[in-house]
Amino acid sequence: MGKTLYDKIWDMHLVAQAGTDNLIYIDRHLIHEVTSPQAFAGLEEKGRKLRCPQRTFATMDHSISTRSLALDACGPANQLQLRTLMDNCEKFGVELFPVGHQKQGIIHVIGPELGLILPGMTVVCGDSHTATHGAFGALAFGIGTSEVEHVFATQTLKQGKAKTMKVEVNGTLPIGVTAKDIILAIIGKIGHAGATGYVLEYAGSAIEALSMEERMTICNMSIEAGAKAGLIAPDQVTFDYLKDKERAPKGADWDEAMACWQTLKSDADAPFDTVVTLTAEEIKPQVTWGTNPGQVVAVDEPIPAPASFIDAVERTSAEKALNYMGLEAGQKLSDVAISHVFIGSCTNSRIEDLRAAAKIARTGKVAQGVNAIVVPGSYAVKQQAEAEQLDKVFLDAGFEWRLPGCSMCLGMNDDLLQAGDRCASTSNRNFEGRQGRGARTHLVSPAMAAAAALAGRFVDVRELDK
Amino acid sequence: MTGITQLRAKAAPLNRANVDTDQIIPKQFLTAVTRAGYGKHLFHDWRYLDLEEKVPNPEFELNRPEHQGSEILLARENFGCGSSREHAPWSLTDYGFKVVIATSFADIFYGNCMNNQLLPIALNNEQMDALFAAVEADPEVQIEVDLPAQQVRVANQSFDFDIKEHHKYKLVKGLDAIGETLELAKSIDTYEQAIPAWR
Numbered sequence: 001m002g003k004t005l006y007d008k009i010w011d012m013h014l015v016a017q018a019g020t021d022n023l024i025y026i027d028r029h030l031i032h033e034v035t036s037p038q039a040f041a042g043l044e045e046k047g048r049k050l051r052c053p054q055r056t057f058a059t060m061d062h063s064i065s066t067r068s069l070a071l072d073a074c075g076p077a078n079q080l081q082l083r084t085l086m087d088n089c090e091k092f093g094v095e096l097f098p099v100g101h102q103k104q105g106i107i108h109v110i111g112p113e114l115g116l117i118l119p120g121m122t123v124v125c126g127d128s129h130t131a132t133h134g135a136f137g138a139l140a141f142g143i144g145t146s147e148v149e150h151v152f153a154t155q156t157l158k159q160g161k162a163k164t165m166k167v168e169v170n171g172t173l174p175i176g177v178t179a180k181d182i183i184l185a186i187i188g189k190i191g192h193a194g195a196t197g198y199v200l201e202y203a204g205s206a207i208e209a210l211s212m213e214e215r216m217t218i219c220n221m222s223i224e225a226g227a228k229a230g231l232i233a234p235d236q237v238t239f240d241y242l243k244d245k246e247r248a249p250k251g252a253d254w255d256e257a258m259a260c261w262q263t264l265k266s267d268a269d270a271p272f273d274t275v276v277t278l279t280a281e282e283i284k285p286q287v288t289w290g291t292n293p294g295q296v297v298a299v300d301e302p303i304p305a306p307a308s309f310i311d312a313v314e315r316t317s318a319e320k321a322l323n324y325m326g327l328e329a330g331q332k333l334s335d336v337a338i339s340h341v342f343i344g345s346c347t348n349s350r351i352e353d354l355r356a357a358a359k360i361a362r363t364g365k366v367a368q369g370v371n372a373i374v375v376p377g378s379y380a381v382k383q384q385a386e387a388e389q390l391d392k393v394f395l396d397a398g399f400e401w402r403l404p405g406c407s408m409c410l411g412m413n414d415d416l417l418q419a420g421d422r423c424a425s426t427s428n429r430n431f432e433g434r435q436g437r438g439a440r441t442h443l444v445s446p447a448m449a450a451a452a453a454l455a456g457r458f459v460d461v462r463e464l465d466k
Numbered sequence: 467m468t469g470i471t472q473l474r475a476k477a478a479p480l481n482r483a484n485v486d487t488d489q490i491i492p493k494q495f496l497t498a499v500t501r502a503g504y505g506k507h508l509f510h511d512w513r514y515l516d517l518e519e520k521v522p523n524p525e526f527e528l529n530r531p532e533h534q535g536s537e538i539l540l541a542r543e544n545f546g547c548g549s550s551r552e553h554a555p556w557s558l559t560d561y562g563f564k565v566v567i568a569t570s571f572a573d574i575f576y577g578n579c580m581n582n583q584l585l586p587i588a589l590n591n592e593q594m595d596a597l598f599a600a601v602e603a604d605p606e607v608q609i610e611v612d613l614p615a616q617q618v619r620v621a622n623q624s625f626d627f628d629i630k631e632h633h634k635y636k637l638v639k640g641l642d643a644i645g646e647t648l649e650l651a652k653s654i655d656t657y658e659q660a661i662p663a664w665r
Contacts, residue, residue: 015653015654016653016657018650020630020631020632021632023647023654025657034551035552038499038552041499041500046644062496077497078497080499081497081498118664118665121665126552127550128548128549128550128574130550142550143574143577144550144555144574144577144578145501145552146552146578146582147577147578149644150644150647153644153647154650154654156647158632160632162573192484196544196571196572223574226573228573249663249664253663253664256662256663256664257662257664257665260664313542313569313591316482316483317483320482410488410493412494412497429486429488429548431488431548432488432489433489433492437492437511
């Protein structure tokens, strides 16, 4: 019987049997200011060492301002957290990309950008969107702070094996439909907890046709379906992306790596516990209407009636969500006015995302009463965008152009919405209060967000291409 | 840290699905650099009418006088979904919960519970219905949780639950996971010597 990609990566990292669990080696440990301080403190309390500082990389992204490089720009608590990260990285010898550094950015944007994430690796971070790195055929998942401490001390984790689900997307995506729409459609289909206990492998011709950045958008939101991780088998697109990246292997190491990477795909007869299939031609631009990412419809479809849900718990959830969102069943999202637009986050803040948004921003002005911000995912993305004069496009159209960081995806800085604000957001979570207490979040693609900014309401981007 | 074995306590009912970690502990409290003191912020947006946490929301289930002092929390499917923040179990235990019983749990949250001596128990919908009904009928009703026997008991009903042997072991013994792994240091050394240069 053949092996899945997940099996192959798992086997490559098996260190020992630890009770009924397996001890798995971790190749890359990414850290940021929010979920690392207690783990460093734990090491110190016990007098333990950080086993592999050279496998550990840190940046500042969550608690930082997107208007100022000053560490105290968002108040003393944020400043203390950032200073603590600086102190810890210095003390334990971890390479840090702090605010203002040319390699700083959202941890899940800079990792791939620097070539730190390679096929066949295991990657962890105290952050659920670590799933992003599965785009490279790396087994990447979010962990809690106790596990961060465990990786610090041992460079391993105790893990049980997850079930596997193959998500096949075949066909050609229609114009105006993006990777974000694919993943929202998948979550809509299998549900917000539909992949709990599973590692997903995305496959099929529509996935193979995606760029690395688009694949990252897909894998990033695996956690929004409850999955442990999301994987895409590495191929020529992956290898081309990695070639010549700063920290990617060079020379003989590259050749040796390639020999391994070429084997990293699920065997034809590999068994999956579940298989889900979608047809690319049937996917439309998606907009979430509720308070979890599974509560999503196509922009031209009406919001479902709670009564249409057979499951009583889902029905109650839908009622609560509509009440929170200030929406009614049957309403079309294209009739809903918005007050804010956020283009950014580890889901959609890379250069291709900004190009897609700018292409639309170029055609008009941000509607009156709409506040729109663009937050590049990293310093490198910002520089590239500015070299292409995308910043000018956004500024001319009335968007704000900010400094890189997580920003309004979760509002740990001052990029927060007020109660009742309604935001078209390219981020990953539309939970109650996520972008500010009482604020309403609709998840969309960068093109849909830019189009909503100009129109002041949701519009079907496919209409703009006609 | 001492282990969990048996508990007899009253339960607070949070009859909702998809209770996410942003609800359990919102972002503004994640700037702290310690593990302690999150209990007062637990369910902040639902629990308080104001940002300063001075005005409790009388509508919120956990604020009702009869549910004060509960050590068990009842909820529905996909409890703890969302971010990996361990602040979620930290805030639940700091508030006083020792057990969460729900229809299902998000993976990262479930793992985080194990590292914080918080016992997550998954029961099916009908069993959850029975627990919610028992608490509604009598908020003071004592629910018995027996980890060694893997049973939840209320009145004359008894529900078996599944838990992985190593999770159970960890909760009962309250072990230092890192210390245990460090005993395997030789295996880790051996593994590391064979890692190819590109990795």
